[in-house]
Amino acid sequence: MNLLYRYKVHHILFWIAYAFFWITFSMKMNHMPLGNAILSISFWIMGQGACVYLGMYWIVPRYFHPRNYWKFALAIMLDILVCTSFIAGIHFTIFTRIPHSFFSYVLMANTYAAFGAIAVKIIKDKVVADRRNNQAEKHQMQHELRFLRAQMNPHFLFNAINSIYVLIRKDPETAAQTLAKFSDMMRYQLYECNTEVIPIEKEIAYLNDYIALEKLRKGNAVQINYEVKESVKDFSIAPLLLIAFVENAFKYLSTGPENYIHILLEQQNNTFAFRIENSKDEMPAQQEAGGIGQINVKRRLELLYPHQHKLKIYDSPKKYIVLLSIQLA
Template sequence: MKYNKTDSVTLLMMNKRMNLMKQSRQENLIYLAVWGLLFAAPLLSLYVRTVSDANVVFNWAEVFLVWRMLAIFLLLFLLHNFLLAPLLIHGHRRVTYFSIVTMVLAAFIVYQCSTKPDRRMPLGHRPPPRMEMAGKPRPPLNPRHHKGFRRQLPPPLVNERDILSVVVLVLMFGANLGIKGYFRSRDDRKRLVELEHQNLEQQLAYLRYQVSPHFFMNTLNNIHALVDIDPAKAQETIVELSKMMRYVLYEGEKTNVPLTKEMAFLRTYITLMQLRYTNKVSISLDLPSQVPDRSLPPLLLISFVENAFKHGVSYQRESFIEVKVAIVNDVLMFSCRNSKADVPNDEKGGVGLTNVRKRLNLLYDHDYSLSIRDDADVYTVELNIPLS
């Protein structure tokens, strides 16, 4: 099937739109619940007052007065939520956002000042009547000398109600930004986790494909050496190699494989390698008699064994390779000891060990232990990994 880059980009854009729509629905449910409680508050408050006090009459005018004030804040909230907040949260246009918000706040203050009630004289207060004496009108009293007189002042430009309304509006905008920022950061974290997961899968696939050619290169060299020495064993080796290739091709692509299959693959590999060497090389394999129904990543242990054969076999003197696997409390305890060849290999562990370290870090992070001891005559590897 031919890979189409355009289709992939379109699919990613569709997924992004779906995530944004889902995020928007969750936000709207929160806003709907909050504003529903705010609009229901005056109704509940007045109802409680009428129930607790028989002299209080349920007056819809009071409710509509509060609703009128809330409606103004609701309109400003909708303006901020759908037009202004995205400028900062999604567009990162800080200057534009703060400029428009400043103008909105200024317009709100002007509206508050233009609709505030005038400060008037107290109810029931009347100017003193003119008194007539002896048929002549009495000169009016100086209003400043009247006891009940209070000078009528123009309403102040900004009072406590205006300041409180602006503070509430600013807090409302801040809460809206906080909620939007939370959903945006949560969405970013999800996308980051997805990208890390995809990157992990790509790296693991790359490392598996790198291990396989390296492994088969050495195995084919072994078969080539057996063709002239013992053709029958060479044929037997080809059959075993076909089983191993089938395992690598069909099981190596999986995330985890049964522990029994990995143990069988390890046993087949060591059996194949034993055909190449003489009695001067002591090879021992200790596997558990009963393998639990657990799984582990494929081709994880073979690199250590392959490295032991590559760097631990000496043709001038006796050498040994010891491989042991034990299962304790769902933890695989693997150890591989081998003698060191007289002439050290310049590759220092080859491609396999480098890749297996990377795979362990990607798969288990810190939930594993790997100990490698490079002594004078013995090279020891001990690995403990949890089984799934």
């Protein structure tokens, strides 16, 4: 089929069928001899084909697409008039019984044919251009998502390796257990997060490992309230969306005597909701409690869930709250 369209074979088949119809029509309705009918329709097709193809493949790309509409209109009218004059002139020269209204008839027929063909060409070009633009936007979005995910991994690695390093000095046995959890987390990132979506159960397991690692590192220095409602199951989301907010909570956790992180995951009415709150120390006005991981996840949400998510962040002097809701398909 691609080969057929590439070499315009369907155009040839159309003109053959078109010629056969009008030759038969001329013989039966106008009582023309076969030779005269073939000669008449041959010149007709030559003139009308030139009119149509000049409009489609020369005038439209040269004047319509660059939006030179006045030149486009003049070129189309000139194209129709010249081709009509060719057809009518040949017929008036060769055939004797041609009515004077024949020119008007040819002009009307060429006008319909030219504008019909040009309309089809313009619509087809628009569809092709839109498809090409959509593909380009999709590829660009995929490249950007891969880039954002690649940026997220080094950020996680730095935090996790630093946690294990601290544990090695404090408790080698616990560090070994933590390293096993870290291995599971790396396996998840490297081999299971290469798909567009992933079961929420796997994302929760990843969060469990990360929070367990941070608990081991911080001990009793932080009160962690982590709850996953039973309703959070049997759906998929984009991987590594939540971890950036959890990392951010531990990174900017307060250093006073009462430090806390509250995490809640729930699902209601086909909406997944994530809430995290952490205590924090006061920061200079120009500094915000967020890093590159959180900036990246905001961009990923815009790309992956346009008009399907709500993200609200409340940054007060003593606490930091993130509310994320995603409308599930």
